[in-house]
Amino acid sequence: MKIRTKFLIEHLVFERVFEYDEVMDSVGGSSGGVDATPVDHALDQLRVAMGHLVKAVEDGGLDHYDIPGLLGFVVEFERVRNGAALVDHR
Numbered sequence: 001m002k003i004r005t006k007f008l009i010e011h012l013v014f015e016r017v018f019e020y021d022e023v024m025d026s027v028g029g030s031s032g033g034v035d036a037t038p039v040d041h042a043l044d045q046l047r048v049a050m051g052h053l054v055k056a057v058e059d060g061g062l063d064h065y066d067i068p069g070l071l072g073f074v075v076e077f078e079r080v081r082n083g084a085a086l087v088d089h090r
Contacts, residue, residue, distance in 0.1 A: 062070060 065073060
């Protein structure tokens, strides 16, 4: 069960939504914005990863799971979603 969940997660690719350069490496662009922080970069990666996960699910990525495998995926996904609450409460 965990192996199948791990299989799906290991095949997600983290990539930037856009390529950072000197102008784009600040929040708000070149108009006096604040430099992008590690949190900004992590949020960008999370956004991209979630997009990949949604696409994989929409393309039938869960269809090959049996019942225990699907339950394992749902449990792991719920753990990730619960982690978002930690950010909300900071």
